Amino acid sequence: MWQDKQPIALVIVDDHPVVLHGLETLLQQDERIAVRGGFTTGMEALAFVQQHTVHVVLLDISLPDIHGAELCRRIKQVSPATVVLGFSNHAERLLILQLLQNGASGYLLKNVAAAELMTCMEEALNGQVAFSSEVKQIMARAAVPDVKAVAPLTKREKQILRLIADGRTNQQMADELSLSVLTVETHRRNLMQKFEVKNVAALLKAAMAEGLLS
Template structure:
């Protein structure tokens, strides 16, 4: 006997829930098992019921969809999570995928796109609406900027900054004046386009520069 797949909707906008239910009401392959306006309600349901796929809003009143996605995958690894959001930032899409989502759709996606994504995720594939595919294809600002070109001395100073050394200690170790160290420090902040040392270390680390020094 053929059993339809169970789908849950988690969104704090009743009109969105209603609209999705209407779209899926006559679909023989998918049965809406429950609709929830908070993450807590859905997690309680998930612990007691099998859910094949969940359409998850990224922003909920009681929690962040990014964290909730992680939680869902811990409780029920076989549940496919499809993010459904108005947020079109590339970083948000990538973060959802890192947290275990099976796909990402914008709320302005066409009905056919929504259904295609649901079916794809049920087959174990990663699914995106057309607009999200375009967002992913666009490189981020950091990707475009590339890695700053550093002199040998700047690399040395960057490493010492990462080790938490003070200007005075660096000047002593490198046999230069503290003023020279401060000039290099300013140049590094400029090259990485950051405002402080904490951000400098963070960005240099993200670009793999600290490991390679």
């Protein structure tokens, strides 16, 4: 069991103050929980985790400054021992898999009961992958491809994709890679075709779903 019932140092990250306050009030009543902080932005939470011992982070997916999956990856980089649990209203299988790929130890929907939330936290702290009951049903469904298979990318296309994600212009990419702007535009067009998308936002979303930007 979890370290002889040592109180769980918990941080909650949710961009809705009312939800945050409600969770803090609820969980502070449990002697097994020590709520260390509640944050409405990802960067505030990340800074706190860097400076304090945090056993569990309850992490919403939708945050104003960073996607929850990316924040999960960064938290695990600075504090590998911290358990991250997705805690969201989003029930898409792809989002759940994305968060797990970035180091999360489980995923719960926000309608979870307090007792089940506590059970999931203890399971995750004991090394298990923890899902709330509804998420278990989602993950147990017959696997239907969430995204179409994408043709393999060349090394150069992967470089261009990464630079697009970093917000570089065609000219900046050309200068950095010692290519002509025309060549960069060609690679960019090829990426759009391979992912079957029509704009950069859709390209980056599809690339992240494939784990190419983690």
